[in-house]
Amino acid sequence: MTTIAETGGDTAAGAPLVQVQDLEMYFPIYKGVLRRQVGSVRAVDGLSFDIRRGETLGLVGESGCGKSTCGRALLRLYEVTGGRITFEGRDIAELAGNALRDMRPRMQMIFQDPQACLNPRMTVGSIISEPLDEHHVATGEEKRQRVRELLEAVGMNPEFANRYPHEFSGGQRQRIGIARALALAPDFIVCDEPIAALDVSIQAQVVNLLQDLQEKLGLTYLFISHDLSMIRHIADRVAVMYLGKIVELAPVEELFNAPKHPYTKALLSAVPVPDPAVEAKRERIILTGDVPNPANPPAGCRFCTRCPDAIDRCSVEEPVWRNLGPAKGSNGTVEDHFVACHRVE
Amino acid sequence: MGTASVESVLEVNDLKTVFHTQDGTVHAVNGVSFALNAGELLAVVGESGSGKSVTMMSLLQLLPSPPADIVSGTVDFGGANLLELTPAEIRQFRGARIGFIFQDPMTSLNPVFTVGFQIMEPLREHMGMSKRAARDRAIELLELVGIPSASERLNDYPHQFSGGMRQRVMIAIALACDPQVLIADEPTTALDVTVQAQILELIRDLRQKLGMGIIWITHDLGVAAGIADRVIVMYGGFIVEHAPVDELFHNPRHPYTMALLHTLPGHDGGEASRLRSIGGQPPDLIQPPLSCPFAPRCAHAFERCGRENPPLRALRDAHDVACWWDTDKGEEWS
Numbered sequence: 001m002t003t004i005a006e007t008g009g010d011t012a013a014g015a016p017l018v019q020v021q022d023l024e025m026y027f028p029i030y031k032g033v034l035r036r037q038v039g040s041v042r043a044v045d046g047l048s049f050d051i052r053r054g055e056t057l058g059l060v061g062e063s064g065c066g067k068s069t070c071g072r073a074l075l076r077l078y079e080v081t082g083g084r085i086t087f088e089g090r091d092i093a094e095l096a097g098n099a100l101r102d103m104r105p106r107m108q109m110i111f112q113d114p115q116a117c118l119n120p121r122m123t124v125g126s127i128i129s130e131p132l133d134e135h136h137v138a139t140g141e142e143k144r145q146r147v148r149e150l151l152e153a154v155g156m157n158p159e160f161a162n163r164y165p166h167e168f169s170g171g172q173r174q175r176i177g178i179a180r181a182l183a184l185a186p187d188f189i190v191c192d193e194p195i196a197a198l199d200v201s202i203q204a205q206v207v208n209l210l211q212d213l214q215e216k217l218g219l220t221y222l223f224i225s226h227d228l229s230m231i232r233h234i235a236d237r238v239a240v241m242y243l244g245k246i247v248e249l250a251p252v253e254e255l256f257n258a259p260k261h262p263y264t265k266a267l268l269s270a271v272p273v274p275d276p277a278v279e280a281k282r283e284r285i286i287l288t289g290d291v292p293n294p295a296n297p298p299a300g301c302r303f304c305t306r307c308p309d310a311i312d313r314c315s316v317e318e319p320v321w322r323n324l325g326p327a328k329g330s331n332g333t334v335e336d337h338f339v340a341c342h343r344v345e
Numbered sequence: 346m347g348t349a350s351v352e353s354v355l356e357v358n359d360l361k362t363v364f365h366t367q368d369g370t371v372h373a374v375n376g377v378s379f380a381l382n383a384g385e386l387l388a389v390v391g392e393s394g395s396g397k398s399v400t401m402m403s404l405l406q407l408l409p410s411p412p413a414d415i416v417s418g419t420v421d422f423g424g425a426n427l428l429e430l431t432p433a434e435i436r437q438f439r440g441a442r443i444g445f446i447f448q449d450p451m452t453s454l455n456p457v458f459t460v461g462f463q464i465m466e467p468l469r470e471h472m473g474m475s476k477r478a479a480r481d482r483a484i485e486l487l488e489l490v491g492i493p494s495a496s497e498r499l500n501d502y503p504h505q506f507s508g509g510m511r512q513r514v515m516i517a518i519a520l521a522c523d524p525q526v527l528i529a530d531e532p533t534t535a536l537d538v539t540v541q542a543q544i545l546e547l548i549r550d551l552r553q554k555l556g557m558g559i560i561w562i563t564h565d566l567g568v569a570a571g572i573a574d575r576v577i578v579m580y581g582g583f584i585v586e587h588a589p590v591d592e593l594f595h596n597p598r599h600p601y602t603m604a605l606l607h608t609l610p611g612h613d614g615g616e617a618s619r620l621r622s623i624g625g626q627p628p629d630l631i632q633p634p635l636s637c638p639f640a641p642r643c644a645h646a647f648e649r650c651g652r653e654n655p656p657l658r659a660l661r662d663a664h665d666v667a668c669w670w671d672t673d674k675g676e677e678w679s
Contacts, residue, residue, distance in 0.1 A: 062537035062538065062539060062540075063537055169626050169627075171626070172626075199392040199393055199564070199627070200392060200564065200566075200605060200608055200609070201392060201604070201605060201608055201622070201623040201627075202622075203608070204608040204620035204621065204622035204623070205622040205623075205624075207620055208619055208620055208622055211619065226537065226538065228538070229567075229609065229610045230610055232610060233610035233620065266539060267538060267539060269542070270538040270539045270541065270542035271538055271567065272541075272545075272565060272567025272568045272570065272571045273567050273570065273571075274566040274567045274569075274570050274594065274606065274609055275570055275594055275595075276570045276571070276573075276590045276591050276594050276595075277591065277594075277595070278570075279567075279570045279571040284542060284546070286542055286543055286546050287539045287542075287543070288543075290507040290509060290510070290540070291507075
């Protein structure tokens, strides 16, 4: 049984820090000599979810499904096409100018490629202190002290402040990126595939660091990744995206043990398990075909072209986003399980 | 030919490859030896910089020299030593008797030629087929790798295919001349998991149909567990462990392999709140390889590890380990 009070958040897991309602992000397509707009890529098309204070919300999906666009839109790195993004009760989708700038220190981002996101001509110290300068937080000795603290917080030698990014390995560069994101003491961090570019043995170091920092500083993460086993490890709740829509959202164990949406099931069965005994006898759902073009998504359910369970209704009527009722969350809390599919009872 | 109990199609002995750079000599591959048997799938796993790609590229002399320099070793394939062949001679092997699939299907297909032309090229070059015969064979190959309406798609260009479809085209090209050995260098790394699952399923299927020896380079232990018969683990340009797939995953003996398996988030529940990580950084390959490359990060390292490089020794049936520490006894190997 579900009531409005239950779906409205404010459950034991903490009040929502970020609330997203019908978020839309379309990118225009221009063609011809006059560069007329002929259509748009619907990268993010009507997302609604909450991120609770102190939790890690995992966002998974394949390339091109809109997960990075969603992360960037939440931070207002884009002018969103439609919808509301409420951060601590303020709608930041509407903010502009100085009002938006004042909100920026509260929310930060960690990027995928630690090589590309650090300016090779700046020292590590100036990279980390740039946000402090921008927002006039600290100067002089106070600033240098803060940089040293930040480097220590991410497990690096404070003496490294005078070195350049090329002197560091991938894992260390990612630590520098994390230190920069922490500089303004944010509440909310969007981690956009923070470990995808790192080697397996280094991934664990970075993930452990992110978890330690979350515990110490009470951070809230949106953790975007295509690595489902890492999502299972780090996330409290997981949202699965396909072609601009969230198809399923559930507490992490519930999603991995009892997935409801056919796409989630296929995605989970496609992840190779590092155990030959399991690999030899597991059942795989092999999807046929490819992800359709987001500029011209199929009618009805977007997954209907590849779905093994599709019926006629799926290609006509778009499934509604509905609550299946409470499921067991992490730390004994009760969370809701949402899905958008006609075939789920 | 050989009198070995299992027939090996490819034998590599003591291969050493270095790169001469401004900063010094990079020791990328330091004496690698292995054999590939007919019909088996040998997975080579390791992190970036462990020398797995350089090893395989060296086999076919695909590395530009300079800076690359194959210092020593033999590669025995069908009675010939591939490393001693002239460029004209090795060309008879590349793409004909040994197929190669590269990591990124976007950059390894030529964007200005149709897919059909690129599949027919090795057929006409190596097998001397007529245009019509090559075309028929190309259609057959595209159907084999599961590309729908193959005859129409021959005239399409690579950009008209999706990533997974491009990788299927690459596989079709590699299979064109019925090679005895197929080398696949991280063929699914650039693909999404559901597409990766499609390609892995295709390879499982093709193996049964074609029965060639496959070397599959990957950094994903899950992929290796799913398709390999034997696994080689590389670190710092050395083979550190080599075992049949079940043995390697259930009874790893090298500290690096053990640590690597422990860093993965548990697939059966992920109860542990923290991941076990391997401290430190991968080795600097500029240093001459005179000690165990894993020693600085190893939990069991002792004085001998920093002084002497452990040779690959046979533990038991087909299970080799290069380590001074005897994990079974918990003491120095004697």
